Amino acid sequence: MSETYSSFRAGSTLWLLQRITAAFLILVLAFHFFWLHFVNHAAEITLQGSAVRMDELGYLITMVLFLVTGAFHGVNGVYNALVNQGLTGTPKRAVKWLLVLAGALVIVQGLRVAAAMSGVSV
Amino acid sequence: MSESYDRGLIEDFGRWTEFSAGMWAWVFHKFTGWVLIGYLFAHVAVLSSAIPAASQTAAIAGGTDVYTTTLQALESIFLVRVLEVGLLAVAVFHMLNGVRLLLVDLGIGLEVQDKSFYASLIVTALIAIGSVTTFITPEVVPW
Numbered sequence: 001m002s003e004t005y006s007s008f009r010a011g012s013t014l015w016l017l018q019r020i021t022a023a024f025l026i027l028v029l030a031f032h033f034f035w036l037h038f039v040n041h042a043a044e045i046t047l048q049g050s051a052v053r054m055d056e057l058g059y060l061i062t063m064v065l066f067l068v069t070g071a072f073h074g075v076n077g078v079y080n081a082l083v084n085q086g087l088t089g090t091p092k093r094a095v096k097w098l099l100v101l102a103g104a105l106v107i108v109q110g111l112r113v114a115a116a117m118s119g120v121s122v
Numbered sequence: 123m124s125e126s127y128d129r130g131l132i133e134d135f136g137r138w139t140e141f142s143a144g145m146w147a148w149v150f151h152k153f154t155g156w157v158l159i160g161y162l163f164a165h166v167a168v169l170s171s172a173i174p175a176a177s178q179t180a181a182i183a184g185g186t187d188v189y190t191t192t193l194q195a196l197e198s199i200f201l202v203r204v205l206e207v208g209l210l211a212v213a214v215f216h217m218l219n220g221v222r223l224l225l226v227d228l229g230i231g232l233e234v235q236d237k238s239f240y241a242s243l244i245v246t247a248l249i250a251i252g253s254v255t256t257f258i259t260p261e262v263v264p265w
Protein backbone atom coordinates (compact mmCIF):
# COMPACT_ATOMS: atom_id res chain seq x y z
CA MET A 1 0.00 0.00 0.00
CA SER A 2 1.45 3.39 -0.87
CA GLU A 3 -1.38 5.82 -0.10
CA THR A 4 -0.53 8.51 2.48
CA TYR A 5 -2.87 10.61 4.57
CA SER A 6 -2.45 14.26 5.45
CA SER A 7 -4.71 17.17 6.37
CA PHE A 8 -2.50 19.46 4.31
CA ARG A 9 -2.49 20.29 0.62
CA ALA A 10 0.98 19.14 -0.35
CA GLY A 11 3.23 21.89 -1.66
CA SER A 12 1.46 24.83 0.05
CA THR A 13 3.40 27.31 2.22
CA LEU A 14 1.58 26.17 5.37
CA TRP A 15 2.41 22.55 4.48
CA LEU A 16 6.11 23.44 4.18
CA LEU A 17 6.16 25.51 7.38
CA GLN A 18 4.41 22.68 9.25
CA ARG A 19 7.22 20.31 8.23
CA ILE A 20 10.06 22.74 8.94
CA THR A 21 8.68 23.45 12.43
CA ALA A 22 8.11 19.68 12.90
CA ALA A 23 11.76 18.89 12.22
CA PHE A 24 12.85 21.54 14.77
CA LEU A 25 10.22 20.54 17.36
CA ILE A 26 11.17 16.84 17.27
CA LEU A 27 14.66 17.78 18.50
CA VAL A 28 13.64 20.46 21.00
CA LEU A 29 10.68 18.57 22.48
CA ALA A 30 12.89 15.51 23.00
CA PHE A 31 15.51 17.73 24.68
CA HIS A 32 12.83 19.49 26.81
CA PHE A 33 11.39 16.20 28.10
CA PHE A 34 14.81 14.72 28.72
CA TRP A 35 16.19 17.80 30.50
CA LEU A 36 13.14 18.68 32.62
CA HIS A 37 11.91 15.21 33.52
CA PHE A 38 14.82 12.81 33.41
CA VAL A 39 17.79 15.03 34.34
CA ASN A 40 16.04 17.75 36.38
CA HIS A 41 12.91 16.16 37.85
CA ALA A 42 9.73 18.25 37.60
CA ALA A 43 8.97 17.72 41.29
CA GLU A 44 12.25 19.41 42.23
CA ILE A 45 11.82 22.47 39.98
CA THR A 46 12.10 25.86 41.68
CA LEU A 47 11.95 29.39 40.28
CA GLN A 48 15.59 29.80 41.27
CA GLY A 49 16.52 26.73 39.21
CA SER A 50 14.39 27.84 36.23
CA ALA A 51 16.00 31.30 36.42
CA VAL A 52 19.49 29.76 36.36
CA ARG A 53 18.60 27.80 33.19
CA MET A 54 17.01 30.85 31.55
CA ASP A 55 20.12 32.90 32.39
CA GLU A 56 21.93 30.93 29.64
CA LEU A 57 21.33 32.91 26.44
CA GLY A 58 21.38 29.80 24.23
CA TYR A 59 18.80 28.06 26.45
CA LEU A 60 16.58 31.18 26.55
CA ILE A 61 16.67 31.54 22.74
CA THR A 62 15.96 27.80 22.31
CA MET A 63 12.95 28.00 24.66
CA VAL A 64 11.58 31.12 22.90
CA LEU A 65 11.93 29.38 19.51
CA PHE A 66 10.31 26.28 21.05
CA LEU A 67 7.34 28.42 22.17
CA VAL A 68 6.91 30.19 18.83
CA THR A 69 7.32 27.10 16.62
CA GLY A 70 5.23 24.93 18.98
CA ALA A 71 2.38 27.46 19.00
CA PHE A 72 2.51 27.82 15.20
CA HIS A 73 2.72 24.06 14.58
CA GLY A 74 -0.16 23.35 16.98
CA VAL A 75 -2.49 26.11 15.83
CA ASN A 76 -1.74 25.44 12.15
CA GLY A 77 -2.34 21.73 12.73
CA VAL A 78 -5.70 22.38 14.39
CA TYR A 79 -6.73 24.75 11.57
CA ASN A 80 -5.87 22.24 8.87
CA ALA A 81 -7.55 19.40 10.77
CA LEU A 82 -10.76 21.46 10.96
CA VAL A 83 -10.55 22.44 7.27
CA ASN A 84 -10.02 18.75 6.51
CA GLN A 85 -13.26 17.98 8.40
CA GLY A 86 -15.11 20.15 5.88
CA LEU A 87 -14.97 23.65 7.43
CA THR A 88 -15.67 26.27 4.74
CA GLY A 89 -16.86 29.87 4.20
CA THR A 90 -17.48 32.22 7.14
CA PRO A 91 -16.95 29.57 9.87
CA LYS A 92 -13.56 28.79 8.28
CA ARG A 93 -12.54 32.47 8.35
CA ALA A 94 -13.84 32.87 11.92
CA VAL A 95 -11.91 29.79 13.10
CA LYS A 96 -8.78 31.00 11.30
CA TRP A 97 -8.75 34.35 13.08
CA LEU A 98 -9.74 32.81 16.41
CA LEU A 99 -6.76 30.45 16.12
CA VAL A 100 -4.45 33.29 15.05
CA LEU A 101 -5.57 35.19 18.18
CA ALA A 102 -5.16 32.11 20.43
CA GLY A 103 -1.68 31.44 19.01
CA ALA A 104 -0.66 35.08 19.46
CA LEU A 105 -1.96 35.09 23.06
CA VAL A 106 -0.05 31.96 24.06
CA ILE A 107 3.14 33.34 22.48
CA VAL A 108 2.79 36.73 24.23
CA GLN A 109 2.04 35.07 27.57
CA GLY A 110 4.95 32.64 27.10
CA LEU A 111 7.29 35.55 26.35
CA ARG A 112 6.08 37.29 29.54
CA VAL A 113 6.90 34.10 31.48
CA ALA A 114 10.35 33.90 29.86
CA ALA A 115 11.01 37.57 30.66
CA ALA A 116 9.91 37.06 34.29
CA MET A 117 12.15 34.00 34.70
CA SER A 118 15.19 35.62 33.13
CA GLY A 119 14.59 38.79 35.20
CA VAL A 120 15.15 36.90 38.45
CA SER A 121 18.65 37.55 39.80
CA VAL A 122 20.59 34.29 40.01
CA MET B 123 5.26 2.08 -8.17
CA SER B 124 2.25 3.69 -6.53
CA GLU B 125 -1.29 2.68 -7.17
CA SER B 126 -4.30 4.74 -6.13
CA TYR B 127 -7.57 3.46 -4.79
CA ASP B 128 -10.66 4.94 -3.21
CA ARG B 129 -9.96 4.94 0.52
CA GLY B 130 -13.32 6.57 1.33
CA LEU B 131 -13.52 9.24 4.03
CA ILE B 132 -11.22 8.60 6.99
CA GLU B 133 -13.03 11.56 8.54
CA ASP B 134 -16.06 9.24 8.81
CA PHE B 135 -14.97 7.59 12.05
CA GLY B 136 -17.97 5.22 11.88
CA ARG B 137 -15.87 3.24 9.39
CA TRP B 138 -13.14 2.58 11.97
CA THR B 139 -13.37 -1.21 11.60
CA GLU B 140 -12.25 -0.80 7.98
CA PHE B 141 -9.29 1.46 8.79
CA SER B 142 -5.82 0.44 7.57
CA ALA B 143 -2.56 1.10 9.47
CA GLY B 144 -2.05 4.39 7.59
CA MET B 145 -5.53 5.57 8.58
CA TRP B 146 -4.91 4.68 12.25
CA ALA B 147 -1.60 6.58 12.08
CA TRP B 148 -3.53 9.60 10.78
CA VAL B 149 -6.16 9.32 13.54
CA PHE B 150 -3.52 8.88 16.31
CA HIS B 151 -1.47 11.78 14.93
CA LYS B 152 -4.56 14.04 15.06
CA PHE B 153 -5.50 12.88 18.57
CA THR B 154 -1.98 13.33 19.98
CA GLY B 155 -1.71 16.71 18.23
CA TRP B 156 -4.93 17.94 19.89
CA VAL B 157 -3.66 16.77 23.29
CA LEU B 158 -0.29 18.50 22.81
CA ILE B 159 -1.71 21.88 21.73
CA GLY B 160 -4.20 21.72 24.63
CA TYR B 161 -1.32 20.95 26.97
CA LEU B 162 0.75 23.87 25.62
CA PHE B 163 -1.97 26.32 26.70
CA ALA B 164 -2.34 24.66 30.13
CA HIS B 165 1.47 24.54 30.56
CA VAL B 166 1.91 28.26 29.79
CA ALA B 167 -0.99 29.04 32.18
CA VAL B 168 0.70 27.15 35.05
CA LEU B 169 4.15 28.62 34.28
CA SER B 170 2.55 32.09 34.36
CA SER B 171 2.81 31.87 38.15
CA ALA B 172 6.46 32.87 37.50
CA ILE B 173 5.25 36.41 36.69
CA PRO B 174 3.99 37.34 40.19
CA ALA B 175 6.66 35.09 41.77
CA ALA B 176 9.54 36.97 40.11
CA SER B 177 9.10 39.92 42.49
CA GLN B 178 9.07 37.72 45.63
CA THR B 179 12.84 37.96 46.12
CA ALA B 180 13.05 36.59 49.66
CA ALA B 181 10.58 33.77 48.91
CA ILE B 182 12.54 32.72 45.80
CA ALA B 183 15.65 32.16 47.88
CA GLY B 184 13.64 30.07 50.37
CA GLY B 185 11.76 28.20 47.65
CA THR B 186 8.39 29.45 48.92
CA ASP B 187 7.47 31.70 45.97
CA VAL B 188 4.15 31.08 44.23
CA TYR B 189 5.77 29.45 41.12
CA THR B 190 7.74 26.90 43.14
CA THR B 191 4.86 26.09 45.49
CA THR B 192 2.37 25.79 42.59
CA LEU B 193 4.59 23.38 40.65
CA GLN B 194 5.47 21.35 43.73
CA ALA B 195 1.80 21.16 44.80
CA LEU B 196 0.85 19.84 41.35
CA GLU B 197 3.75 17.38 41.39
CA SER B 198 2.61 15.99 44.75
CA ILE B 199 -0.63 14.73 43.16
CA PHE B 200 -0.55 11.08 42.04
CA LEU B 201 -2.98 11.71 39.14
CA VAL B 202 -0.72 14.47 37.78
CA ARG B 203 2.22 12.03 37.70
CA VAL B 204 0.08 9.43 35.88
CA LEU B 205 -1.01 12.10 33.38
CA GLU B 206 2.67 13.00 32.86
CA VAL B 207 3.38 9.42 31.76
CA GLY B 208 0.40 9.75 29.39
CA LEU B 209 1.73 13.08 28.10
CA LEU B 210 5.14 11.51 27.48
CA ALA B 211 3.49 8.66 25.53
CA VAL B 212 1.45 11.15 23.49
CA ALA B 213 4.53 13.31 22.76
CA VAL B 214 6.76 10.34 21.87
CA PHE B 215 4.18 8.87 19.49
CA HIS B 216 3.61 12.28 17.84
CA MET B 217 7.39 12.73 17.41
CA LEU B 218 8.04 9.20 16.08
CA ASN B 219 5.07 9.30 13.74
CA GLY B 220 6.16 12.82 12.75
CA VAL B 221 9.59 11.47 11.75
CA ARG B 222 7.77 8.75 9.80
CA LEU B 223 5.64 11.39 8.02
CA LEU B 224 8.68 13.55 7.21
CA LEU B 225 10.48 10.52 5.74
CA VAL B 226 7.42 9.50 3.73
CA ASP B 227 7.19 13.10 2.41
CA LEU B 228 10.80 12.71 1.26
CA GLY B 229 9.86 9.45 -0.46
CA ILE B 230 11.70 7.32 2.10
CA GLY B 231 10.02 4.23 3.54
CA LEU B 232 6.78 4.57 1.63
CA GLU B 233 6.57 0.83 1.09
CA VAL B 234 7.13 0.03 4.76
CA GLN B 235 4.89 2.73 6.22
CA ASP B 236 2.65 0.11 7.89
CA LYS B 237 5.64 -1.48 9.60
CA SER B 238 7.04 1.93 10.64
CA PHE B 239 3.66 2.80 12.20
CA TYR B 240 3.69 -0.42 14.24
CA ALA B 241 7.31 0.29 15.20
CA SER B 242 6.27 3.81 16.38
CA LEU B 243 3.59 2.26 18.59
CA ILE B 244 5.95 -0.34 20.06
CA VAL B 245 8.76 2.17 20.76
CA THR B 246 6.22 4.58 22.32
CA ALA B 247 4.92 1.82 24.59
CA LEU B 248 8.45 0.78 25.62
CA ILE B 249 9.50 4.38 26.44
CA ALA B 250 6.26 5.06 28.35
CA ILE B 251 6.60 1.85 30.38
CA GLY B 252 10.30 2.53 30.98
CA SER B 253 9.53 6.05 32.28
CA VAL B 254 6.98 4.94 34.90
CA THR B 255 9.54 4.74 37.71
CA THR B 256 10.88 8.21 36.81
CA PHE B 257 7.47 9.86 37.03
CA ILE B 258 5.68 7.79 39.66
CA THR B 259 7.94 7.93 42.68
CA PRO B 260 7.06 6.31 46.05
CA GLU B 261 6.17 9.59 47.83
CA VAL B 262 3.15 10.25 45.57
CA VAL B 263 1.75 6.72 45.50
CA PRO B 264 -1.39 6.82 47.68
CA TRP B 265 -1.08 3.21 48.88
